[in-house]
Amino acid sequence: MSRLRGHVSVSTASAFGLCAVLFLIATIHSSGFASGGNVRQLLVFSAFIGFAALGQTVVVLSGGLDLSVPWLMAFGGIQLSHWAGDGMPGGVAIALVVLAGAAIGLVNGVGVAWLRLPPIIMTLAMGGLVQAYLLSLGVLNTGGSGVPHAAEAAASDRIGPIPVVALVWLVVAIGIGIVLARSAAGRRVYAVGANDEVARLSGIDVGRVRLAAYALSGASAAFAGVILAGYVGSTYLDIGAPYLFASIAAVIVGGASIMGGRGTYWGTVAGALTLTVLSAMLPLFHLSDAGLKVVYGVVILAGVWLSQSGGALVARLRQRSSSPTPASPEVKSVEP
Amino acid sequence: MSTASPPLERAPRGARLSLPRIPLGTAATALLLLVLFVVDLNVQPGLWDVDQLGMLVQTALPLVFVAAAQTLALLVRGIDLSVGGVFAIANTMTAVWVGADGGWLMLIAVLAVGLAAGAVNGLLISYLNFQPFIATLGTWTAYSGIALMILSTDGGMVPTVLSDMLYASWLGIPSSFWIVLIAFLLWRILRASRFGHQLLAVGDDEERARLNGTPVRRVRLLVYALAGACAAAGGIMLAGVTSTGSPTSGDGYILLSISAVVIGGTSLAGGRGGFGLSLMGVFSLTLISDIVTGANLDVWVSVAASAVLLLVMVTIRALADRRTARSAA
Amino acid sequence: MSEALEITGLRKSYGPVEVLRGVDLHARAGEIHALLGENGAGKSTLIKVLSGVTGAGAGTVTLGGRRLTLGRPTASTAAGVRTVFQELSTIPQLTVAENLLYGAEPLTPWGLVSGRRLRAQARELLARYGLARIDVTRPLGELALGDRQLLEVVKALREQPKVLVLDEATSALSSEDSAWVLEQGRRAADNGAVVLLITHRLAEMRAHAERLTVLRGGESVLSGATADFTDDELIVGMLGRRLEVLYPQRSGAPGDALLEASGLAVGDRIGPLDLTVRRGEVLGIGGLQGQGQRELLMALGGACGSRGSVRLSGSPYAASSPKAALAAGVALVPEDRQREGLFLQQQVRDNITIASLRALTRPGGLLDAGKAEAAAREQAVQVGVATDRLGTVVSALSGGNQQKVVLGKALLARPSVLLLHDCTRGVDVGTKADIFALIAELADRGVAVVFYSSDLSELVHVCDRVAVMAEGRIVGEVAADALTEQAILRLAVGVTPTRTEVAA
Amino acid sequence: GSSDDNSSSSSSAGDSGSSTSASSSGGESKSGGGPYKIVLSNNYMGNEWRPQMVNVARFVADRMSDKVDLDVRISDATPAAQIQSLQSVIRQRPDAIMIDAASQTALNPVLEQACKQGILVFSFDQVVSADCAYKRPQDYEAQATDAVNWLGTQLRGRGKILMDTGLAGIPLSETYVRVWRQVLADRYPGIEVVGTFESQYAPGPELQGVSAQLARNPQIDGILSGAYIASDIKALEQAGRPMVPMTGLDFNGGQKQCEARRLKCFFIGAPAFVSGMAIERIVRVLDGGEQPRDEIYWDTNYVSAAGDIDFGATQRVEPLKDGENYYADGSDSLVTPITYGDWDITAEDVLAK
Numbered sequence A: 001m002s003r004l005r006g007h008v009s010v011s012t013a014s015a016f017g018l019c020a021v022l023f024l025i026a027t028i029h030s031s032g033f034a035s036g037g038n039v040r041q042l043l044v045f046s047a048f049i050g051f052a053a054l055g056q057t058v059v060v061l062s063g064g065l066d067l068s069v070p071w072l073m074a075f076g077g078i079q080l081s082h083w084a085g086d087g088m089p090g091g092v093a094i095a096l097v098v099l100a101g102a103a104i105g106l107v108n109g110v111g112v113a114w115l116r117l118p119p120i121i122m123t124l125a126m127g128g129l130v131q132a133y134l135l136s137l138g139v140l141n142t143g144g145s146g147v148p149h150a151a152e153a154a155a156s157d158r159i160g161p162i163p164v165v166a167l168v169w170l171v172v173a174i175g176i177g178i179v180l181a182r183s184a185a186g187r188r189v190y191a192v193g194a195n196d197e198v199a200r201l202s203g204i205d206v207g208r209v210r211l212a213a214y215a216l217s218g219a220s221a222a223f224a225g226v227i228l229a230g231y232v233g234s235t236y237l238d239i240g241a242p243y244l245f246a247s248i249a250a251v252i253v254g255g256a257s258i259m260g261g262r263g264t265y266w267g268t269v270a271g272a273l274t275l276t277v278l279s280a281m282l283p284l285f286h287l288s289d290a291g292l293k294v295v296y297g298v299v300i301l302a303g304v305w306l307s308q309s310g311g312a313l314v315a316r317l318r319q320r321s322s323s324p325t326p327a328s329p330e331v332k333s334v335e336p
Numbered sequence B: 001m002s003t004a005s006p007p008l009e010r011a012p013r014g015a016r017l018s019l020p021r022i023p024l025g026t027a028a029t030a031l032l033l034l035v036l037f038v039v040d041l042n043v044q045p046g047l048w049d050v051d052q053l054g055m056l057v058q059t060a061l062p063l064v065f066v067a068a069a070q071t072l073a074l075l076v077r078g079i080d081l082s083v084g085g086v087f088a089i090a091n092t093m094t095a096v097w098v099g100a101d102g103g104w105l106m107l108i109a110v111l112a113v114g115l116a117a118g119a120v121n122g123l124l125i126s127y128l129n130f131q132p133f134i135a136t137l138g139t140w141t142a143y144s145g146i147a148l149m150i151l152s153t154d155g156g157m158v159p160t161v162l163s164d165m166l167y168a169s170w171l172g173i174p175s176s177f178w179i180v181l182i183a184f185l186l187w188r189i190l191r192a193s194r195f196g197h198q199l200l201a202v203g204d205d206e207e208r209a210r211l212n213g214t215p216v217r218r219v220r221l222l223v224y225a226l227a228g229a230c231a232a233a234g235g236i237m238l239a240g241v242t243s244t245g246s247p248t249s250g251d252g253y254i255l256l257s258i259s260a261v262v263i264g265g266t267s268l269a270g271g272r273g274g275f276g277l278s279l280m281g282v283f284s285l286t287l288i289s290d291i292v293t294g295a296n297l298d299v300w301v302s303v304a305a306s307a308v309l310l311l312v313m314v315t316i317r318a319l320a321d322r323r324t325a326r327s328a329a
Numbered sequence C: 001m002s003e004a005l006e007i008t009g010l011r012k013s014y015g016p017v018e019v020l021r022g023v024d025l026h027a028r029a030g031e032i033h034a035l036l037g038e039n040g041a042g043k044s045t046l047i048k049v050l051s052g053v054t055g056a057g058a059g060t061v062t063l064g065g066r067r068l069t070l071g072r073p074t075a076s077t078a079a080g081v082r083t084v085f086q087e088l089s090t091i092p093q094l095t096v097a098e099n100l101l102y103g104a105e106p107l108t109p110w111g112l113v114s115g116r117r118l119r120a121q122a123r124e125l126l127a128r129y130g131l132a133r134i135d136v137t138r139p140l141g142e143l144a145l146g147d148r149q150l151l152e153v154v155k156a157l158r159e160q161p162k163v164l165v166l167d168e169a170t171s172a173l174s175s176e177d178s179a180w181v182l183e184q185g186r187r188a189a190d191n192g193a194v195v196l197l198i199t200h201r202l203a204e205m206r207a208h209a210e211r212l213t214v215l216r217g218g219e220s221v222l223s224g225a226t227a228d229f230t231d232d233e234l235i236v237g238m239l240g241r242r243l244e245v246l247y248p249q250r251s252g253a254p255g256d257a258l259l260e261a262s263g264l265a266v267g268d269r270i271g272p273l274d275l276t277v278r279r280g281e282v283l284g285i286g287g288l289q290g291q292g293q294r295e296l297l298m299a300l301g302g303a304c305g306s307r308g309s310v311r312l313s314g315s316p317y318a319a320s321s322p323k324a325a326l327a328a329g330v331a332l333v334p335e336d337r338q339r340e341g342l343f344l345q346q347q348v349r350d351n352i353t354i355a356s357l358r359a360l361t362r363p364g365g366l367l368d369a370g371k372a373e374a375a376a377r378e379q380a381v382q383v384g385v386a387t388d389r390l391g392t393v394v395s396a397l398s399g400g401n402q403q404k405v406v407l408g409k410a411l412l413a414r415p416s417v418l419l420l421h422d423c424t425r426g427v428d429v430g431t432k433a434d435i436f437a438l439i440a441e442l443a444d445r446g447v448a449v450v451f452y453s454s455d456l457s458e459l460v461h462v463c464d465r466v467a468v469m470a471e472g473r474i475v476g477e478v479a480a481d482a483l484t485e486q487a488i489l490r491l492a493v494g495v496t497p498t499r500t501e502v503a504a
Numbered sequence D: 001g002s003s004d005d006n007s008s009s010s011s012s013a014g015d016s017g018s019s020t021s022a023s024s025s026g027g028e029s030k031s032g033g034g035p036y037k038i039v040l041s042n043n044y045m046g047n048e049w050r051p052q053m054v055n056v057a058r059f060v061a062d063r064m065s066d067k068v069d070l071d072v073r074i075s076d077a078t079p080a081a082q083i084q085s086l087q088s089v090i091r092q093r094p095d096a097i098m099i100d101a102a103s104q105t106a107l108n109p110v111l112e113q114a115c116k117q118g119i120l121v122f123s124f125d126q127v128v129s130a131d132c133a134y135k136r137p138q139d140y141e142a143q144a145t146d147a148v149n150w151l152g153t154q155l156r157g158r159g160k161i162l163m164d165t166g167l168a169g170i171p172l173s174e175t176y177v178r179v180w181r182q183v184l185a186d187r188y189p190g191i192e193v194v195g196t197f198e199s200q201y202a203p204g205p206e207l208q209g210v211s212a213q214l215a216r217n218p219q220i221d222g223i224l225s226g227a228y229i230a231s232d233i234k235a236l237e238q239a240g241r242p243m244v245p246m247t248g249l250d251f252n253g254g255q256k257q258c259e260a261r262r263l264k265c266f267f268i269g270a271p272a273f274v275s276g277m278a279i280e281r282i283v284r285v286l287d288g289g290e291q292p293r294d295e296i297y298w299d300t301n302y303v304s305a306a307g308d309i310d311f312g313a314t315q316r317v318e319p320l321k322d323g324e325n326y327y328a329d330g331s332d333s334l335v336t337p338i339t340y341g342d343w344d345i346t347a348e349d350v351l352a353k
């Protein structure tokens, strides 16, 4: 399928390249960075962003944006603790929370697809409603037990040296990657994002695509909240706050267009890894908080620019080597 | 000489249409704004006092200017997250560099710094082909760091000329109203300039704008530079209102400005909308939170109420827009 | 007399693809010079170089003896080159007045645009060209496509151009409006301008152009006085082959009624109208521009809401959405290919298959890549897009080839009713012939085709029957035996129908 | 009376809190009038501390309903939002505004305005610098000094530690970091800060920050944090590293673990009931009683059983004791201790909606 969307795979590859370069720099600076323990940490933290940005990727591809992600993450953790505190088995509670997240996302979809509300406003308001609901629960009413064991296990267990979360993430990424690149559903998502009117006239049920995208985003954000809560061992209202921009930035750093229609989930994976590596490596350089921020911003810009122009260069070279002959006409030409 | 233009045939259709055509959606937003205002007057009778109203407008001033910045960016199919950082730089500069005795000239210099910061965004976006989201995400972070370097925590002294001006009134009307009015007039001037036309053209369809000979990249650069200056003006306003500098004060305005602009009806897809609409968005948000505070609801109820009011507002607008679209078809 | 516009050895590549391979063109001041060539021959590219929006690899352009700096729009504009581009270049959000005077707005002493003078000048400009009916304060996007095209021309004529380029400026226009545009071209030429006319309508070209240049594959292959060439010679020049017939012979007779609409209405201005299309029939929709033809096709294709009842093969058909329509076997080729028909940044193959994904999906939900590729390829062959362009991003195709992709997309859905809105707009003669042959073939296979075209002669030659619309209603029909351009026009402008018909 | 003993005030405030007697005896003792309309202006609900603070205020106001009519206003986290909210509050002319502020200085103009209109302004936790306002901050400097001295003592002046820089731009973090760096430099030159992290006063970022530093530093001997010890423990555990002496805030989760596993922990006291104390003081002022304008709230800090208690603390330091200053069966989120004086605030009260 890289044949079908060559330009995207170039940008995905360059995002991975960016991540690798950063990792290399950090490792050269302090060798502990490449230790098994650190890599494992990086994978786990990336997975949180990766899950938070999973539905976000699809939403962005379809031409939308989901600002309710952080609140759905808080919902994931708090609702889980709440239900588990009421005695629900952990696994069941996790499944129900993810379903409930999907349902909330679906409401976002209804607002965007049917009422035609601007996605930013719809999802922002939905975030407010979720927040209100969580406040009404009594934010802290997590009972003595806090986060159920199932969530902690999901977040912290390992298979051999590899964290379970990272494995799950890999499997999900492969799945989503296939769906986006090779299924009719994926093609419809890209079509809606590229131009919804053309998509509609091409017989695509634009509303349904949007509903599904937002529902997926709700579910994945809730799941991200569950594993984050499991990992941290507690939940609180603002637990998802850092993931608002991170979830979008991962998508964009991964090469997607914020206007929709262009990008891949593998790009997002690369974006999540890049953001995590970057914020993990900068403290090594002993900067003040202020300096850290400046450097973080500049490195993001420089990195994205380098990977972009690197990607463009690769694309150009590839094009040059593949078709050296000029003027391939568009039309069949028949000799007289 | 105005009569020199020939009395052109006025088709009945033309005559009917020559009334200022206010789109239904805009009218709906304006009406809802009015309703919110009336409700707020009932919830908070104190607002009948024009000075009290002036105070309300005053607290909205920073958002007014950040929304202006965001409007510009959105109009050219972009987005500006760096308003948070530019705002903070201007805010802290006002409190630290300008200081209590600083004058207008120095405040203008702060605006120029904002202009330059915005121009960096413009360069990244139009000449290095960054997506606006990433470009301004990067500069936002960097600018926030710079603001923290200028002032590590809340403090500093704000020029008295600024705070005096903000708390003064003119012709019996609080200065905050005048500031909003002037900002709006400046926008009308910008809109009426040749640059204003180019700006809309670029936002509407870059390719067509180019075919028309618009220097697309230069226009974009200028737009982001202006957005930087507007965001800086917002930072200065907050410094004036609070008499202090705060290095983290800008971040809260990023999402807020985007929502205000979108509520007003400026499209994320560019080319459609304007600062007048954004003003309606800003004051809708201001009134909604004022009503909710004034109504003294339970914490979670008030959070929910804000969200619901927002949704109602935007839904009605969306329905009105759709109606217009249908009747136009 | 020295030639005013001399283009010599012009070359231009997009990436590895060389699009112009040494084009020579010599045109005199005061003449209308036609530029002919099949889709993708490089006409628009040549124009873009001329007007400075793209640079060139090699070659020179001189204008009145002065060499033109290439690749700078400002330089071309200063030299007096004005272009009406193939794809509209006016800005929908700006008003008519703002568009007309874009870049030359009257300023107040303060440097601001004077709205009053802007409107006055715009009105004056429109009045000069007999278009005073257009309200200059309306956002341009609210106007009909045809009017927008006219304004495009007015804008180009704003300041006496030295070179006026009309790149398929007439392809979307009714014959009446086309005549108007060409008349403006003639006036400009009379004022000493070089007028470059790009068109795929040979008759139009013959009637107006004194001389011509034919491009094929990025090279100029023929040039000289129009009168020196026969149509056949030109076609061979353009296509590199003979064209046996433009309009095919129809064999089968229409079958029973397939699509029956009664009381169909859209909004409060269109309809109610009754319409029947038979199996194997090509029903033309005629009339002046903007009489509801668009709405009719859109409604039948499920693309806009409508009232009334429609039956398909006798059973009720609810065209609630394009999806429903496609599922029922009704496919629409919409009017504006760039805004309604194509994902410009996606590849040709993705565009062609997008409306037929269901049929290309394996049971598991994944696409059958091989099948999709084969289908796209087959369709590309059928509509005449080179199969090695399947991986090309659509925006890099020439206008005519973009149109073929839209057609391919609709055909892949295997419709039993095909709604065609101006599907030959900007398509070269060779391909046009292919499309007409295709329509005939589809009809012979029992497909019902509803065909709207802004070109009357196409209606006459392609259709079995033409329903003429005016003010949202069907004002009459012209049957096969009485099908002439005059007959359609008479109905369209409201001359009493049937009797005149008989008399003719 | 409630035990307000842990306050240092410039004037010796009478310790006769109005609390319990007033609430149990109904409206009988209306010494100074009332009920007073008090508005609690808070700008944030996102962490675990603020909601508990609000709940305590509600609880105390409820018990004092004959004297207090409490409204709670939550604004968004920006100063401008809190200013706007305060303006709306001022228009309604309450008797007093109690405020946990978004900024030390930004609210001053609007609060001065409130004062001018005769509204009593009382700030606590994150206090404001407006002259007319009553202020009752905690002694951040003393807390930070005690925390770092405790850690220095535990490490016997040698070792590699991680340091929390809190949240960029807020005064509390500024103070902590400044004091810590200074004390380390002056008194513990053998202790090296090998890494910093930004806890943002939230468990997630703290866990991430510590984890990241642990992965990179093979040896860590102590963690100097102003936030979540439970997150530090988790990070150490996940990295398979030995437990080290740690400092943090007085959250029950960390305290439970430190006690149960006999870890060396120092808990900075930041009880949520400062809001209740504020209400009592406001009532006292409104009733015409004595209350200093600037009063430092003296916390008690807590040390787990395994940690030394004798290190020359400037503030009071107590060992952890189940049921008193931590709750072995209670929720991890509780800020401890949950009650003060005679109020008998329960976990349910603190964790209510």
Ligand SMILES: Nc1ncnc2c1ncn2[C@@H]1O[C@H](COP(=O)(O)OP(=O)(O)OP(=O)(O)O)[C@@H](O)[C@H]1O
Pocket (backbone or CB within 6 Å): B210, B213, B214, B215, B216, B217, B218, C052, C053, C054, C055, C071, C072, C073, C074, C075
């Ligand atoms: N080779 C080209 N291909 C496509 N667009 C071009 C090309 N050259 C110029 N343009 C575009 O045409 C527009 C006008 O260009 P012009 O050269 O007149 O202005 P300019 O002063 O160079 O503008 P700029 O500051 O954007 O470079 C610009 O938007 C420019 O990007």
Ligand SMILES: Nc1ncnc2c1ncn2[C@@H]1O[C@H](COP(=O)(O)OP(=O)(O)OP(=O)(O)O)[C@@H](O)[C@H]1O
Pocket (backbone or CB within 6 Å): A328, A329, A330, C014, C017, C019, C037, C038, C039, C040, C041, C042, C043, C044, C045, C046, C086, C395, C396, C397, C398, C399, C400, C401, C426, C428
């Ligand atoms: N931006 C681009 N990038 C790559 N190739 C392009 C680009 N624009 C045009 N081309 C190619 O250049 C060739 C000439 O296109 P051009 O638009 O000049 O054709 P044309 O003669 O105007 O055709 P038509 O009659 O269909 O309008 C085509 O093969 C087209 O695919």
Ligand SMILES: [Mg+2]
Pocket (backbone or CB within 6 Å): C043, C044, C045, C086, C398, C399, C400
């Ligand atoms: Mg062309």
Ligand SMILES: [Mg+2]
Pocket (backbone or CB within 6 Å): C039, C086, C168, C398, C399, C400, C401, C425, C426, C427, C428
């Ligand atoms: Mg063409």
